[in-house]
Amino acid sequence: MNRHRSPNSLPEVRAAVKSVDLERLDLMSEVDILDSLGYAVDFARYWQPPDVDDILYAAPEVVEMLAPIAEAVLRNPACSWWDDPIDPEHQRMIAYPFGNETFPESTAPYRSQGVGWGEWRAHLEAGEARAQRQYRRDPHRAISGEWWSTPYAVGVAQTTRAREGLGALQLIAEEDTLIGDEARVWALSVAERVRVYEISAPDDWARLVDRYPLEVTASKRWDWYNTTGSHQRWFMPDWEAVADDYDAVHVSVTGYLGSAGIAIPLETRDGATVLAGWGPDATWWLDPGALRIDDVPVLWRRDDERWFPTSQA
Numbered sequence: 377m378n379r380h381r382s383p384n385s386l387p388e389v390r391a392a393v394k395s396v397d398l399e400r401l402d403l404m405s406e407v408d409i410l411d412s413l414g415y416a417v418d419f420a421r422y423w424q425p426p427d428v429d430d431i432l433y434a435a436p437e438v439v440e441m442l443a444p445i446a447e448a449v450l451r452n453p454a455c456s457w458w459d460d461p462i463d464p465e466h467q468r469m470i471a472y473p474f475g476n477e478t479f480p481e482s483t484a485p486y487r488s489q490g491v492g493w494g495e496w497r498a499h500l501e502a503g504e505a506r507a508q509r510q511y512r513r514d515p516h517r518a519i520s521g522e523w524w525s526t527p528y529a530v531g532v533a534q535t536t537r538a539r540e541g542l543g544a545l546q547l548i549a550e551e552d553t554l555i556g557d558e559a560r561v562w563a564l565s566v567a568e569r570v571r572v573y574e575i576s577a578p579d580d581w582a583r584l585v586d587r588y589p590l591e592v593t594a595s596k597r598w599d600w601y602n603t604t605g606s607h608q609r610w611f612m613p614d615w616e617a618v619a620d621d622y623d624a625v626h627v628s629v630t631g632y633l634g635s636a637g638i639a640i641p642l643e644t645r646d647g648a649t650v651l652a653g654w655g656p657d658a659t660w661w662l663d664p665g666a667l668r669i670d671d672v673p674v675l676w677r678r679d680d681e682r683w684f685p686t687s688q689a
Contacts, residue, residue: 406454414548458629464566468544472559492530493616507594523599524653527615560673575627590614604639609647619662629656
């Protein structure tokens, strides 16, 4: 079989999975494993139904065959940190130009000047009200909108950790990415007594949403139905309320892989939630004062699908 052509039938998928050499997985380098992780993250599309590959690889007999492969990957020493909580000593922030635009003249992409929670809530409530009106006019019309459940507010920052030979994990593992072939990477310092909520499994995300619920059924209805196949009441965290108790929320690599894109039932209310728009090892900072950013970034460039540091930028 041509290794560059994706299997397009269940027999071909079974043959491809069966051909995997489990012993070689134990010897894979971290660079190769992270490249594969990034490839998987790049196919996270929560605004559309599963494609042919999603359906084929989710077949019960294929899932059963994939289990020993996943176990072999996790035995690799390069994956030993995938369950770890946030690594405060190696957090990195990235910035990249959009399209043909150049980098902004300002050096750091983020400053500790507070979070615009008022604007965030007003925007979200307006989107929910608009989606409710559209649904009442035509309940059968599928409308896509803001499918993510991240704390997208002015002043909130996102970071991932650096690994040997990689400036930041976000360079290669970001959902719906706009990253081109170059990016600036900033090192940062984290406050000593930072309060971080850790997500290492679907139940962790569900508990967060149960404790700080915000209903978004109208605005997420069709996007989250498309990705999960489920029609129900949908909730996400009320990030402004979360920020009263936590400075940041971190999802581990295994937490991401086990939680992203699925309908996660809630325990204390009738409904479910979706971890969408996140990434492996992503930390979203709800308190700007918990970070201090180095004003001297490093420019990283991608060449032949690998990232390399060039110089201070």
